[in-house]
Amino acid sequence: MPPLSSVQRAAVASFVSITGASEKSATRYLKNTGYKLNEAVDSYFQSNAGASSTTKDTQLTKLFDDAEEDPKDSLGADSSMAYLTSIGVDLEGASLFLAMELVQAPTIGEITRTGFVNGWKAQPAAEAKIESQKQIFKRLAESLGKDRDLFRRVYRYAFVVGREGDQRALSLDNAILYWELLFKKPGMLWIGDTTGTDWLAEWITFLRENWTRSVSRDMWNQTYEFALKSMADEALSFWSEDGAWPGVIDDFVAWYKRKSSEMDVDA
Structure with missing residues (x-):
């Protein structure tokens, strides 16, 4: 050989x-x-799919126990962040939400035993070793901006994990922060495919000038769908007044078109 x-x-x-x-x-x-x-x-x-599920549970549970400071069924903020850092998570980037979705964390500062074990068991290479999990997470992070199904799942989970307490919506400030994390590498860039329109910057400018309310789940989810379409069609010809977009997106389109027309006149 x-x-x-x-x-x-x-x-x-x-x-x-x-x-x-x-x-x-x-x-x-x-x-x-x-x-x-x-x-x-x-x-x-x-x-090797026939490997004992019970054995994997035991190994992953032990790894979870090694990460927690107190004998309980969830990792607090400090232990959670320490664990995430150990597997290569950028705590100030989109990969934070990727990790939260992977272990089904209830909040950004907490990881439960059940979510940890079940989340890693669902991965084909669910080995109870930090180095192994670090390699797997790296592969997932590298595909986050290219795999639309994975990104959609992570994007939607960001709304769930990012809410404060029993709130049903995100504050505008938090929503903007999360959009800024998700729509940059290793996440999906919200930039026009043809002329490179920075849609994220336009969206945030519009919201800061015109939106004072919180961000509902529907507004959050529809923003992602709008992002996909606006990247492919920078003229926004897919949009119509009779469409089913939330009112805030209708207002954004009107604002953007008016702004573009004024820029054309000035030119």
């Missing part, structure tokens, strides 16, 4: 780190997938 290239050796090392398998097994799975790491890892865990 010819010696492995540096790229192939790196793939083997990553495979071993993620799965805990031997180098021999890693080489075999990678060779079968043309050294495509993600496909090889998925194939490995599908082949």
Whole structure:
């Protein structure tokens, strides 16, 4: 067998780190997938799907216990942030919400035992090792801005985890902060595909000038749908007065078109 290239050796090392398998097994799975790491890892865990669920529960529970400061069923703010930092989460970026969705956290400053165990069990490579979870999380973060289904899930969960106490809506200040985190790398950039219109900046400017109310779940979710369409159609020709958009988006479109017309006249 010819010696492995540096790229192939790196793939083997990553495979071993993620799965805990031997180098021999890693080489075999990678060779079968043309050294495509993600496909090889998925194939490995599908082949070993018969592993005891109870064992995984026990291992993940122990890892959770190692992360908590007090003997209880949830990590407080300090323990949560320490754990998230240990697996490579940027606490000031979109990856924070990716992590919150992964472990189904009830609030930004809390991680429950149930959410932690079930969230990691749902991952194909759910090994109870910090380094393994760090590698998995890195893969998820790298795909966040490209995988629309993943981003939509994380975006919608940000509303759930970002509310304060028993509030049913987000304060405008918090909503704007979360949009600024989500709509930048590693999240999805809210920028026009053709002329590069910075829709996020326009949206925030409009809200700060014209919106004084809180942000409901419907407004939050519809903003994402509007973002997708506005990136592809910067003329906003998809919008009509008879559409089902929330009133705030109707007002934004009118505001933006009026602003654009005034700029054309000045030019």
